[in-house]
Amino acid sequence: MNRMRWRNVKTQFKEQKMGIVALIVLGIFIIAAVFAFLAPHDPNKIVVTERLLPPSAAHWFGTDDNGRDYFARALYGGRVSLSVGFFAMIVAVVVGTTVGAVxxxxxxxxxxxxxxFVDVLMSIPSFFLMLIxxxxxxxxxxxxxxxxxxLSWMSIARIVRAETLSVKEREYVLYARVSGQSNFKIITKHIVPSILPTIIVSATINIASAILMESSLSFLGLGIQQPNSSWGSMLNNAQGYIGDAPYMALFPGIxxxxxxxxFNFLGDVFRVAFEPKVNRR
Structure with missing residues (x-):
């Protein structure tokens, strides 16, 4: 069954060209973030005489209000934004999967x-709690x-719980119980691997949400602090220069x-590929 699901993923990528485009785009961003140290300029070097220069051959994305190379800051900002999205997703998936499966x-x-407990947490506006x-x-x-x-694991927990309620009644799980396997082993060896496709779909969507949350916090000045940069903090810094240097908001915004x-396109590809009713059409 799992092999068939992964074959469906390949088929879905062939049918959904936007999924392939999404993979390529994310691959480019990840490679650029990993090799950001190869940028020709220091992202934190202040050159007062080169303030707010427009994009050029010397500075591909121009410079900011402190004369720092905007291309280098965008690369390092991408590293921060993607890292926050990825590691926050890991935290959310681990907690959500554990709570949902148990x-x-x-x-x-x-x-x-x-x-x-999950219902109580979901009833609280998470963004305002995040600000506090x-x-x-x-x-x-x-x-x-x-x-x-x-603050983002609750939806994953509910999805995993629903899947676990179905999987735990299957024959191989019942056999594992009768054979004397521990509850921990049954959950980790049988249940979680069976619902892994659902977890993957939730993870891709969670990364996108985490990046938006980080960008929102940084945009409000409560996230990444100077001299470090993220795409959200770059947008925050660009607010006062929209008229003079619109590129400062354009690049990180894009x-x-x-x-x-x-990430949302990837989530859709996985969701359709792992959904049996859709695959039968």
Whole structure:
């Protein structure tokens, strides 16, 4: 069954050309972020005499209000934004999968307690809670990753729980119980691998959401702090120079838009490929 699902993914990529485009775009962004150190300019070097220069051969994306090369800052900003999205996704997936699998597998009182806890957290506006927590904690990438990760796992938990309720009634899981395998082994060896496609779909969408959250926090000045940059903090810095240097908002804005759309396209490809009813059409 799993092999068939992954064959469906290949088929879906062949049918959905935007999925291939999304993979290529994300591949380019990831490679650019990894090799950002090869940029010809120091992203934090201030050159007062080169303030707000438009894009040129010397500075491909121009310079900012401190004369720093905008192309280099965009590369390092992409590294930060993608890293936050990826690691926050890992935190959310680990927590959400653990809570959802435990809740669905054991059921009963534990299921009720965990799901009511999830309902309470989902009823709280997560973004405003994020603003409050970020204001009291030490600013930094690790803080943002933890905050976003711990406030975005609830939807994953509900999805994993629903899948676990179905999987735990299958023959191989019932056999594992009868054979005396521990609950931990059954969950990790049988249930989680069976619902892995669903987790992957949730993960791709979660990365996009995490990048948007980080960008929003940084845009409000509560995320990545100077001299470091992210695409969101670059947008924040560009607010006062929209008229004089519109490129300062254009480049990071386009990068955020394209990245989020690409992850959403990937999520759609995986969702359609892993959905049996769609595959039968």
């Amino acid at each position: 809740s669905g597998y054991f059921g009963g009182a534990m299921d009720n307690i965990l799901m009511r 927590l970020n204001a009291y904690l030490k600013p930094g990438i690790s803080t943002i990753v933890i905050i976003i990760g711990l 990068f955020i838009l394209v990245t989020v759309l690409s």
